[in-house]
Amino acid sequence: MTKKIEAGVFLPTVRHGWVHSANAPYSPGSYKHALEVARLAEFLGFDFVLSPQNWRGAQGPTRFWGDTVESIAATGGLLQATDRIKVWCTTHTNVYPPAAIAKIVASLSEIGEGRVGMNIVTGGHQSSFYPLGLWDDTLSHDDRYDVADEWIKVVKKFWTEERVNHEGRFFKMDDGILSPRPSKMPTLVNAGASTRGLRFAVANCDVAFLMSGSESGFENSAKQAKSIAQELNKPDFKVYGLMTLIPGETDAEAQALMDHLEAGVDLEGLADLARGYEKNVKGFKEMSSSSLAPLGGAQYRSVMPGAFIGSYGTLARKIATQVQNADLDGILLVVPDYISHLNQIGRRTLPLLAEYGIECSVGANSKAG
Numbered sequence: 001m002t003k004k005i006e007a008g009v010f011l012p013t014v015r016h017g018w019v020h021s022a023n024a025p026y027s028p029g030s031y032k033h034a035l036e037v038a039r040l041a042e043f044l045g046f047d048f049v050l051s052p053q054n055w056r057g058a059q060g061p062t063r064f065w066g067d068t069v070e071s072i073a074a075t076g077g078l079l080q081a082t083d084r085i086k087v088w089c090t091t092h093t094n095v096y097p098p099a100a101i102a103k104i105v106a107s108l109s110e111i112g113e114g115r116v117g118m119n120i121v122t123g124g125h126q127s128s129f130y131p132l133g134l135w136d137d138t139l140s141h142d143d144r145y146d147v148a149d150e151w152i153k154v155v156k157k158f159w160t161e162e163r164v165n166h167e168g169r170f171f172k173m174d175d176g177i178l179s180p181r182p183s184k185m186p187t188l189v190n191a192g193a194s195t196r197g198l199r200f201a202v203a204n205c206d207v208a209f210l211m212s213g214s215e216s217g218f219e220n221s222a223k224q225a226k227s228i229a230q231e232l233n234k235p236d237f238k239v240y241g242l243m244t245l246i247p248g249e250t251d252a253e254a255q256a257l258m259d260h261l262e263a264g265v266d267l268e269g270l271a272d273l274a275r276g277y278e279k280n281v282k283g284f285k286e287m288s289s290s291s292l293a294p295l296g297g298a299q300y301r302s303v304m305p306g307a308f309i310g311s312y313g314t315l316a317r318k319i320a321t322q323v324q325n326a327d328l329d330g331i332l333l334v335v336p337d338y339i340s341h342l343n344q345i346g347r348r349t350l351p352l353l354a355e356y357g358i359e360c361s362v363g364a365n366s367k368a369g
């Protein structure tokens with residue numbers, strides 16, 4: 001039986017994307033570059049693009065994430081510049097009040113004629129938010145998900161109710177009005193990797209992005225998410241795997257690229273990132289290990305743990321194995337070079353998924369195919 005998946009691209013709206021290395025390919029964290037990548041993704045047949053949200057960047061020699069485009073602003077531009085592809089922004093619940101985000105995303109829905117989505121993040125990185133006056137030391141990791149639970153309830157009220165009245169633990173509205181409301185509910189996604197985070201995702205969103213600690217790592221979290229979905233009676237809930245692909249013409253060439261990236265790893269920047277989590281006064285132990293993964297244990301630190309390294313054909317096999325073993329409904333891709341690698345992955349790797357019984361719109365019916 002054929003399994004159909006959605007495929008998306010994690011846009012490099014942040015400097016160096018997800019390669020924390022002095023040897024990272026060109027990736028300036030500019031809108032212009034993100035626009036080029038989003039247009040390429042649409043041309044290749046991808047279903048969606050997602051941009052991250054970051055407020056400070058890592059303080060190390062490579063300044064990864066040090067230059068960024070604000071995700072919501074970028075989403076407005078990208079929706080205007082594309083016709084078909086879905087464009088998902090990232091919002092921190094500690095930065096934007098829910099009534100404001102409901103209005104902003106409703107407007108994005110109008111600009112993109114229903115193609116907008118929102119990735120909800122609770123903001124647990126102290127050193128990103130304290131300098132901006134947006135940090136609350138009284139909240140623990142799990143408390144921040146309690147805030148997010150109520151935050152998204154309020155957002156949904158604005159999207160569905162004519163008059164919004166709400167009095168909760170964190171937010172209060174009195175006769176709020178949002179008009180026009182979105183004609184179609186924006187897709188809601190979340191990437192919480194902890195047990196609390198996954199529960200938030202299933203209870204409130206349509207999709208959970210899963211991270212993998214190793215090449216075989218999606219299975220457990222996918223099972224956990226699907227069992228919570230069953231418990232909460234959400235049979236349509238979907239799980240997508242975040243995959244970093246390190247490609248080459250041959251397996252050896254791909255490995256050489258990986259070694260090159262690793263040779264320039266920005267350990268100072270990674271340590272700075274880790275310190276930002278450790279500064280949680282209420283502790284950071286409940287945080288999923290994935291947030292702290294670059295700190296230890298991982299074989300490679302310049303990229304996220306569990307990266308797939310190999311020729312374009314090898315990568316197809318590795319992706320297919322993961323999709324089948326973990327029963328993934330979609331994939332979200334990270335590559336070092338978002339122009340040349342993405343182009344090759346779209347033309348040479350993803351079309352091969354059909355040989356493994358996986359249907360994916362990239363390369364199948366696209367003009368690029």
Ligand SMILES: Cc1cc2nc3c(=O)[nH]c(=O)nc-3n(C[C@H](O)[C@H](O)[C@H](O)COP(=O)(O)O)c2cc1C
Nearest residue numbers: 052053090121191192193194197209242287288291
């Ligand atoms: C695909 C993906 C996208 C994410 N995007 C962001 C982001 O833009 N900004 C951010 O601060 N955190 C982001 N995160 C972090 C997650 O929202 C989450 O906090 C992290 O995986 C740790 O899980 P936990 O909150 O359940 O401990 C992302 C994670 C993943 C896997």
